[in-house]
Amino acid sequence: MKNATLPPLTFLREPGAAPDPAGLAEVQDIVRACMQCGTCTASCPNAHAMDLTPRRMWRMLLFGLFEEVFQSRTFWLCSACYTCTLRCPRGLPLTAAMAALKRLAAAGDDAANRKKALFYQEFMRNVEKNGRVQETGLMFHYFLAMRDPLLPLEYTPLGLKLLRKGKLHFGGGGQRGALAPLFGKVREMEARP
Numbered sequence: 001m002k003n004a005t006l007p008p009l010t011f012l013r014e015p016g017a018a019p020d021p022a023g024l025a026e027v028q029d030i031v032r033a034c035m036q037c038g039t040c041t042a043s044c045p046n047a048h049a050m051d052l053t054p055r056r057m058w059r060m061l062l063f064g065l066f067e068e069v070f071q072s073r074t075f076w077l078c079s080a081c082y083t084c085t086l087r088c089p090r091g092l093p094l095t096a097a098m099a100a101l102k103r104l105a106a107a108g109d110d111a112a113n114r115k116k117a118l119f120y121q122e123f124m125r126n127v128e129k130n131g132r133v134q135e136t137g138l139m140f141h142y143f144l145a146m147r148d149p150l151l152p153l154e155y156t157p158l159g160l161k162l163l164r165k166g167k168l169h170f171g172g173g174g175q176r177g178a179l180a181p182l183f184g185k186v187r188e189m190e191a192r193p
Helices: 021-031 039-043 054-062 066-071 083-087 094-107 111-130 135-146 151-164 180-191
Strands: none
Touching (some): 021 094, 039 054, 039 083, 054 066, 054 094, 066 094, 083 094, 094 111, 111 135, 111 180
């Protein structure tokens, strides 16, 4: 297995062709020693919402079923909590593999995956800037990045429902910029060879 490193936080690349074969081979190398014990799936706090379990997804990758993997939402739902990596009896860097799949999907030409990657990127920028998710700012910047003037209309009913329940945050709070040093340290670590 190659020495896996954490992917950069800003993984969105320009549109290209299919996912990079070298990148796919690297992910396969990361999970090649998987013994299919299911600890990753049992440990994952988001497994209930995934259409493929992580264990099944690793197996599909090893069998070369890349198209099916990239059509799933499993790797997009990974919250990078590292529980699977910490509990894996083989010590596989599964969180890094999930992030690599996000990176590969974002670099491909599938519009749905690029849309998800753009949302993820805007989410991370929002958290870095505000110290927490500030929903109105997140969606504003996401809609701008999507360049679709009708997209906000699709989300209006949900936004109004959240507003009525007091679930939207309009900024403020003393956490603005609190996570900037952490994000800076991660970028510094990622820049090292």
